[in-house]
Amino acid sequence: xxxxxxxxxxxxxxxxxxxxxxxxxxxxxxxxxxxxxxxxxxxxxxxxxxxxxxxxxxxxxxxxxxxxxxxxxxxxxxxxxxxxxxxxxxxxxxxxxxxxxxxxxxxxxxxxxxxxx
Amino acid sequence: xxxxxxxxxxxxxxxxxxxxxxxxxxxxxxxxxxxxxxxxxxxxxxxxxxxxxxxxxxxxxxxxxxxxxxxxxxxxxxxxxxxxxxxxxxxxxxxxxxxxxxxxxxxxxxxxxxxx
Numbered sequence: 001x002x003x004x005x006x007x008x009x010x011x012x013x014x015x016x017x018x019x020x021x022x023x024x025x026x027x028x029x030x031x032x033x034x035x036x037x038x039x040x041x042x043x044x045x046x047x048x049x050x051x052x053x054x055x056x057x058x059x060x061x062x063x064x065x066x067x068x069x070x071x072x073x074x075x076x077x078x079x080x081x082x083x084x085x086x087x088x089x090x091x092x093x094x095x096x097x098x099x100x101x102x103x104x105x106x107x108x109x110x111x112x113x114x115x116x117x
Numbered sequence: 118x119x120x121x122x123x124x125x126x127x128x129x130x131x132x133x134x135x136x137x138x139x140x141x142x143x144x145x146x147x148x149x150x151x152x153x154x155x156x157x158x159x160x161x162x163x164x165x166x167x168x169x170x171x172x173x174x175x176x177x178x179x180x181x182x183x184x185x186x187x188x189x190x191x192x193x194x195x196x197x198x199x200x201x202x203x204x205x206x207x208x209x210x211x212x213x214x215x216x217x218x219x220x221x222x223x224x225x226x227x228x229x230x231x232x233x
Binding site: 004035037042043044045046047050091093102103104105106107108109110 | 148150152157158159160161162165167172173206208210212220221222223224225226227
């Protein structure tokens, strides 16, 4: 069975602090995909990144960076120099990758990030 | 490129009534998904369409729920005889055809259902 665990329910930081959101996943598949989505107070889920299981290179996009480690089944997300606009709920998700798969997303329960001015 | 749209955005209904939601995916996306999100939880998969074919349904989708995508474009999700436990945000997402694997799903704003 596939499962995504986001153990941090809520994190509060002061603006300009760095913050890391943890994601641990479980799957029996050897090929899979990992995602991060942001859900701001408006409610609409916004896609941030997709990672293939065979590509363990870390990725950086502006203030955002992602650390994928298959050995620990983790896909952590770091925001550098956080800003108030980063306040949102962040979801990690997993997708299977078999041929003819639906690629449905299995989401974690989310981490609410509050960035205080 | 317009995003995924959903209608209505909010629906309040009395227990026992039927409700129908509509989703219009991004035009070139042939894959369409419905998810349900309750307060404080991540979205949960309900069902998936590839073009007009409904190819997967979750066990969450009881026989009171039915979804269609008649012409492979927009989709509807109907809930019959609503119950208070159906109160949730219903999210629609769409994605490109998977030539090389999973593509990111783009989500609509959701329909928030309140059953009184």
